[in-house]
Amino acid sequence: MEIMDLYDENRQKTDKTYIRGSAQPKGFYRMVVHVCIFNKLGQLLIQQRTLNKKMPGLWDVTCGGAVSTHESSQMGAQRELFEELGLDIDFKHIRPLVTANFPMGFDDFYVINKDVDLESLSLQEEEVSDAKWASLDEVIKLRREEKFVRYKESFIRFLFDLSKDNRYVEI
Template sequence: MEILDLYDENRIRTGKTYIRGEKMPENTYRLIVHAAIFNAKGQLLIQQRQATKTMANLWDLSCGGASDKGESSKEAIRREVMEELGLDIDFFDIRPIFTANFKHGFDDFYLVHRDFSLSDLTLQTSEVQDARWASEDLVMKLIDEGKFVKYKKNFVRLIFDLGKDDRIVEI
């Protein structure tokens, strides 16, 4: 059972919580985090969701999930990356590159550059069935084929474009 903090429209914790999967109270929001991990070749690490998860078998960004009760955005993304991929990335000095507001909350997107071999990953088998490095063209092809989470193409292009920015923190 995941217990999540509830926020107001200004992203201030209300002091109330809810259990993930239950209906959220009206006029409350939750915090989601995502990481887009790029290598030196400009490829994005993508993961394939497990068949037992929502959006089953679809490819997705490097990592993502909900912020647990009491967690900051940076704590949540560090935990999610460690749980899903087995990578310990310290996000202390990394700010989200942007926040997307959606109907039920806020979604912080972190971009990092890090080179490693896929064999360095320890996938959380309950959530992730596979991972690979992918070019922008491959991700667009997967979207066209209905094999990638249904992000808008321009949104994914923005992530790739921002991933090319040399101001992104190297870790």
Template sequence: MELWDVYDINRNKTDRTWVRGKELKSGDFHLVVHVCIFNSNGEMLIQQRQSFKEGWPNLWDLTAGGSALAGDTSQTAAERELYEEIGLKVDFQQVRPHLTINFENGFDDFYLIQEEVQLHMLTLQYEEVQNVKWASKADILTMIKL
């Protein structure tokens, strides 16, 4: 069972948690993080979701992302998701999200990081990720159109 902190509309943590999969009450929100890693060539490290993953199987996605667990800050959630999904350790403690998008049930924090990552050094989480690659803007736009 996965627990998430419940936030109010102003992004203040309440003293409540929510069980993943249950419906949030009106006025309750949760936090989601996304990490986009770029190299010096302007390419983004993208991951391919597993074929058996619920929601968008086999599709390509941002470098890493997921929901913050109860007790997580945005930064600790970003660190955890990046390490869990592709085995990459990055210190986010002094990093603020570059962009936050409000969605119906929460807040999406996006981190944009420049890092020269050697793909063969990554450890992919079997349950989530089947492949990773560097992709240019043109590659990504082409993949979106398919």
């Protein structure tokens, strides 16, 4: 059972929580995180969702998930990255590069440049079936073929552009 903190419209944590999968109370928001790791070739590390997950079999950015109760955005990003891919990166001094607001909450996107050996990944069996490096053109092609999570193409391009910006974090 996943318990998540609830926030007000100004992203201030309230004293309320809710159980993932239950009806989220109206007027409250949850926090989710996504991590996008790019290599020196400008490719994005993407993962394929298992068939038992929501949006089964689709490719997605490096990792993502809900921030649990008593976690900060950074703590949630660090935990999700370790759980899903076995990558242990300290997010203590890493801030999200962009936040996408959605009707039920806030989605922090972390953009990191780091060459990762695919052989070193430890995929979470319940959630991740595969991982690979993909160029912008490859991700757009997957998206157009409806094999990638339904981010807007402009947002995908934006994430790739951000990876070239001097504000990203290189580890």
